[in-house]
Amino acid sequence: MKSDRPAGSGQKVQLEIDIDKLEALFVTGQLCASELRCLNGTTKARIWNLCLKSCHQR
Numbered sequence: 377m378k379s380d381r382p383a384g385s386g387q388k389v390q391l392e393i394d395i396d397k398l399e400a401l402f403v404t405g406q407l408c409a410s411e412l413r414c415l416n417g418t419t420k421a422r423i424w425n426l427c428l429k430s431c432h433q434r
Contacts, residue, residue, distance in 0.1 A: 398426060399429070402431075409424075409426075409427040
């Protein structure tokens, strides 16, 4: 879907995503952990571990 907003417009959304789908996005390179901002420590730890796991799979 094309957006009328310029890239980097600073607009954000909060969402929830299945961990398996997130892993698939990391493994295929469609998403990088540096593009995310974790809202709590539990999420940060899960993303960290998922990132390490997906890097190993690449």
